[in-house]
Amino acid sequence: MQSKVIIVITMCCLTVFVAGCGESNAIEKLAVVEAGAYDLSEGSENPITTTVLFPTVTKEGKFDTMALTAKGKSIHDTFLKVQNLTSLKIVGGQGTILFGEDLAKKGLINVVKSLRRDPEIGIRVKFAMVEGNAGKLLEKKFPSIEDNAEFIYLFLERAGWQDKVLFTNQYRFLRDYYDDGIDPVLPVFSYEGDTIGLKGVGTFKGDRYVTLLxxxxxxxxxxxxxxxxxxxxxxxxxxxxxxxxxxxxxxxxxxxxxxxxxxxxxxxxxxxxxxxxxxxxxxxxxxxxxxxxxxxxxxxxxxxxxxxxxxxxxxxxxxxxxxxxxxxxxxxxxxxxxxxxxxxxxxxxxxxxxxxxxxxxxxxxxx
Amino acid sequence: MKAGDHLKERLHPFQLSILLYSIQNGLVVYTLPRVTAQYFGTNGWLSIIFIFILVNINILLIATIYKLGKGRSIFEIIEATIPKWVMIPIYLFIICVWIGLASMIMREYIFIMKIFFYPALPAVYFVIFFTLLGFQLLTGGIHHITKAFVVLICFVMPMLALLLYLISEFEFDRFTSFYFKGGTDYFEGSLRVYSAYLGIEVSMLLFPVVDKKWTKSLFIGNFFSLFIYLIVTFMCFGFFSFDQVLNDLYPIMTLFEYTEVSFLSRAENLCFCVFAFKILATTVIYYWGAQKTLENIAGKVKPGLWIILILATGFVLALIPGSVAHVEKWSNWLSNCAILIAWALPIFVLGVLFIQMLRNQMLRETDYAK
Known part of the structure; x- marks a missing residue:
């Protein structure tokens, strides 16, 4: 009788572990997105521009990053188009998401809702805004910064410790958006000059960016x-x-x-x-x-x-x-x-x- | 231990409490905060307490049957007064509802699992696993089932400790000072919340295998469920803003997703996988209930055959629904039927007992008159 109980328990544990064997991915063939940037583009046909940044390793073993940009009708439309620009398989898991100023002024909720629906994107993903074009910030090479996405991620992590108001992620943004008694804020970065800098905090009215503090x-x-x-x-x-x-x-x-x-x-x-x-x-x-x-x-x-x-x-x-x-x-x-x-x-x-x-x-x- | 000892061995009250907690439909907890917010409005988490009181009345009915029936099984009680063939359609209805509900709970779990973690894996693998485990447990009998669950629940419980990491984001202001405002349908909401406590009604079939003072385990097990439902839902209402709960399909999933400890991040994956044990418990106990009822209808057939028949039906049923909405519709409908069974069956048995007692008294009086 005891052995039967042991069999049952072992099988239960197996169920949990074996379930993970469904899909396998080789890391060399993946482009693990570190940061995504969303902007409003000109023209009404493809209103959203998406830029993704992922790390690459050259054949000599040198570390580099690559940024790809595509315009599309929606978030996932742009993802598909970005996918067509590379032979690697793009997978989510981004730590940071940046929004361009114009998009934020128009309202972020549709974009955020799309991101929320996707189970690949975690609730802790960091949110920030960029003065001007967010995609440009990811694309631009700065002499003192090796990996723009990593820089912003670590910057926000440290800043969030020091000033609580700068600790912003998807959960906090949505929570304050849905609450009828408070409005969300997002930190604003700028990329003028030779480095990325924190400009201040953008406050929102609902999902629309209104003032820079x-x-x-x-x-x-x-x-x-x-x-x-x-x-x-x-x-x-x-x-x-x-x-x-x-x-x-x-x-x-x-x-x-x-x-x-x-x-x-x-x-x-x-x-x-x-x-x-x-x-x-x-x-x-x-x-x-x-x-x-x-x-x-x-x-x-x-x-x-x-x-x-x-x-x-x-x-x-x-x-x-x-x-x-x-x-x-x-x-x-x-x-x-x-x-x-x-x-x-x-x-x-x-x-x-x-x-x-x-x-x-x-x-x-x-x- | 010899095979015959099973019949004599009685379940320990503590084991029973754990069993009764583990068989309650835990999957509902993943949507419970949204359901209470949607149907009851602001501070909807309080409804869990009100429904808990209703469930306790239900349990009280079951306990009364045990006491008045002096430990006879409900089938013995019913069939002492009513011929079996009259009851067969009702038994069949109960069997269908229980098997159906168990399969739907299993399938809903698999759907959620697929949405969040393994979108590419075919559902049939999971159903096969559940069915195989179900077979192992059911052939072992209720004693095995209970012992296995006591161990398995030990895996599930520590997950609650993860909630401590969320306290820094908890704020009482988000509860709002409004009570039950902005709700939609209290009746429908009560049914949905009630379905979280379902599973306890199968305890009506436990009479032959329990100790005399087992009824307190019923209340303890149920209280345990209340405690867990309350703690996670309360946490949700202070952690999320009200409209955020309304807009999240599985708030508890998001809640655990947010936990991040230095050695573990996105804990919802682990939590939900371990939660499979609780789903297994609910499914197996409903199958067990169906098996016992079938055995009562045709006692001469080998129990193994019934188990295979029930599992085969459950297996096929679990594979039918094609979408989450589909499975939700069916599980809502079936859980409503199960609630009906949970109330109507004890009341009916009580009625039968009452008639028997009246008749006995009349017999005694006529004896006395002679």
Whole structure:
């Protein structure tokens, strides 16, 4: 009887493992796509341009990459056409997907839905935008970069660790798109000059790209969205007051974010508490003394409050809500009131205040 | 152990709890978050708890039959009052529904497997594997089935730990503060959620092989299912936004797809393959139920013949559907029939028992009068 049980269990395990033998692929004959880029092309007949980048190895054993581009009516139409450009078998598994600026302005959801339907493309695939043409970024050779796709992938991975808002993938994009109380964001790259650089963050209204936030605005947005652990912040104080001109770099920031909504007259207040240590300070105050430290805290608070409110006004104007104020408002209203409300309009006319409290825990190793 | 010992050996309550958990139709869990969101609207995951209460009432009926029938099998109870030939059409209906449902669950699993992982592999391979395993288990009898499942479920359970890796993306704000708003059809939704608990009704045939105090295992096994359904669905509602759940065919698949540990990424593959054991459990127990019912109709035929007949029917049925929509239509229809059986059969048997008790009492009174 025991042996029979063992037979059954062995067979069960076999089922699981043998099932993998259905298809076999030799790696030399494959073009494993590292990154895909999608753009809007001119002319209405073939509206989508797809560029794929995959690594190749020459006969001498040298590593290189190859980018192929094709125009088509849909994502998979372009895939078929790209396939016809090479003798290798193109397989998915891309780590990064880039969208061109024009396509993003027109709306991404159809493209993203096509990608979502395909089981070869994982939910963790990184999403980013490119200022200008996304395909060009993959095709262009940069002297300091060996593999553009790998560069962007690793760049996004690191940036996502440092600033939570830059951590974007298919799941996060779709989640915020489908949520009626928040809008998605995507990091924006540019390829002017000799290297690929991060330009900032593009915010969306639904699935359409509306505004570009600069790098310093992106940093502030990060703290307005939610709690941050071990973050960083770079402040150039001359932004605010022309008389002052110094750089301040904060690190090890732990922040606490609280959003308060008054549903009667539709007012919101975002309370941010920061605890940080000073990494760099180029000003004249002796910040190891408590008095000046307090003064510096006050200056940072003022800087953050003013810039946050400016940022929010900019977002309100473009009716984009990446902070997720809608989520908090929705959870304070009844279903009927939320559904009957024109949220976009209410949002752009809402009064949103920001209150920042900064506490400097230390000022580094030296005075 | 001698062959005759099977009849005397009774199932341990713990083994039974695991068996009852494993036979419940687990495949539904892969669509459960979307189904609850679609039919019940916002915070639809709560419906799982309400349906759980209904299922408990159903189990209570079965437990009552066991108690009032003093351990007799339901066939003995029924046939003590009603002639067998009257019951044959009903038995045949039950057999058809159970075999059909088992095959459809198997086929739906294979379809999902093909969509996600092995699009090029012919479905017939999987069906052959399931059928062979089913044969091995069924010929061993219910004791073998139970012991094998206890081991196999140990493979399935650790997968839940992967959910811990998703907590960083979990947010209570996504639950919304609305309850059951934006739903479509509560009745249809209840049927769909109920089908996740199906399988437990086959326990009506377990009476001859269980201990006296086995009924608590029924509740424990069912509670186990509730726990697992609730934990994954709850996770889904906080991990995805509401409309995202609505737009995802298999949200649980996406949920596990997102887990990434340094030694394992895209864990949904592993999870779903291991889940085959649970599908096997559900399929086999329905076949076993059909086998027992057939044996009751014609006891003189060798059990091996019935097993082959049932598996052959199941095999053919599983190969018929050509598309996911097709298989879903059939499995919905058959699970509705199975829900009907799950409620109507115990109520009917209770009715029969009641008549028997009345008659006994009358007999006793007339005896007393003499």
């Amino acid at each position: 600069t790098f310093s605005e992106t940093q502030i947005l990060n703290y307005l969205i939610g709690n941050i652990k071990n973050g960083r912040l770079m402040i150039a104080m001359n932004d605010l007051e022309p008389g002052q001109n110094y750089q301040l770099s904060l690190s090890n920031i732990n922040s606490d974010n609280d959003k308060i909504i008054n549903t009667k007259n539709m007012q919101a207040e975002i309370k941010v508490k920061l605890k940080a240590s000073v990494l760099e300070y180029t000003g004249t105050m002796d910040i190891s003394k408590e008095k000046y430290q307090k003064q510096l805290e006050g200056q940072i608070e003022k800087y953050l409050t003013t810039n946050s409110e400016k940022l929010i006004a900019k977002l309100q104007q473009s009716q984009s809500d990446p902070i997720g104020i809608g989520k908090v408002v929705r959870n304070h209203l009844t279903y009927e009131r939320w559904k009957s409300m024109n949220w976009n309009k209410t949002y752009s006319n809402m009064s949103i205040k920001v209150q920042v409290k900064v506490e400097l825990t230390n000022s580094g190793k030296s005075i």
